[in-house]
Amino acid sequence: MNLLGDGIANESVQQTKQVVKLTVDGETSNYPVYRVRLNNLFFNDQNDRIATWISQYKAENGEDSLSREDLEHYNDVIQSFIEKSNPEKIKQTQENIKLVNQQKYGVVLNDGRIIDGNRRFTCLRNLSKDSDNFSYFETVILEKDYEHSAKQIKMLELQIQIGSEERVDYDPIDRLVGIYRDIVDSKLLTIKEYARSTNQKEKDVKKDLEIAKLMVEYLEAIKAPKQYYLARELQLDGPIRELYSALKNIDDEDKKQELKYIAFANLLIKPNEDMTRFVRKLKDISKSTYLDEFIEKEEDIAETTLDDLPEDRKVNSEVIAKVRADVETKDKLQSTMDIVSNKVKAKETRDKPNKLLKQAINSLSSIDAQIIKRLNDEQIEDIKVDIERLEEVLRGVKDAVQNV
Structure with missing residues (x-):
């Protein structure tokens, strides 16, 4: 379906009197807003916001399971991801549209791919089941196709969803997955282009990219490469950021790798309910004289845990649940963390008087x-x-x- 050609010809696409400003490829222009019948549109499966959900669906149903040959089924599947990702927001938006109709325009491509407005499209699809008054989506139509304009479209999507003054809520793991896919996997954007599109500093994008690489490395270590949904289910954002900070304290590459895989095993087994706080203790250990002791106590457990996992892509939520049922290993890891972190705290306490004296001398000397x-x-x-x-x-x- 060509919306600006076939759609207008068969009247499933109607131009309104509304005109809006939009910046595309660095140029700001006026674009007319159209009313487009919902069955002419489809969700963008390249949207970073649903990357983890799509990875889960394909892992469970096969790489070729999400096809647009049956557009209704395709839209139903992706809509379920959008609804699960933030049910409260969907409910709020749907109630608002029901009361005052669609107030904010969307952005779609000429083939019907939605670049901005997934949530509104979802709500209209739900409401249209009970009333024909909600059978149209108001949107700007860009005369582009994804295959030939992927880079420009991705930059526009990021600008709208992340770089605008009113940033739409984004799951932190989906953000990390998006950065990794756009910059490393597809090499669609450079760090500079990503930063410009999202209105971020380059150094912040670089840091997030390093954290995203660490997340990807974790999934590879547990033999679940690119199963991004597991990172979301395991709530890895907080722990992986703390691990990134801990590893920055270590100059010795061998020790850094050893601690990294020990941390990966801990994240898999989950010896503590608050893994963000648990991993945060590694920051103090990583810059202490007790790092070697910690590595020595845990490296065998980590190696055994990771080596005993099933072959690649056989690791899923059920496998991880079984690993986490090993109470004895959990207790060993928790005990080691408690013993070593307590030693670090005790040493800090013993060193504090001398540290304070040196601070006083420096202050007086100034x-x-x-x-x-x-x-x-x-x-x-x-x-x-x-x-x-x-x-x-x-x-x-x-x-x-x-x-x-």
């Missing part, structure tokens, strides 16, 4: 004697009082040291 000469009498008196207090505190510390 006082400029020339400035003191220019102070008034009242300010000088205040300093004398503080010096006496300082000497008293210092005497107490000296006595404590001498009496050890």
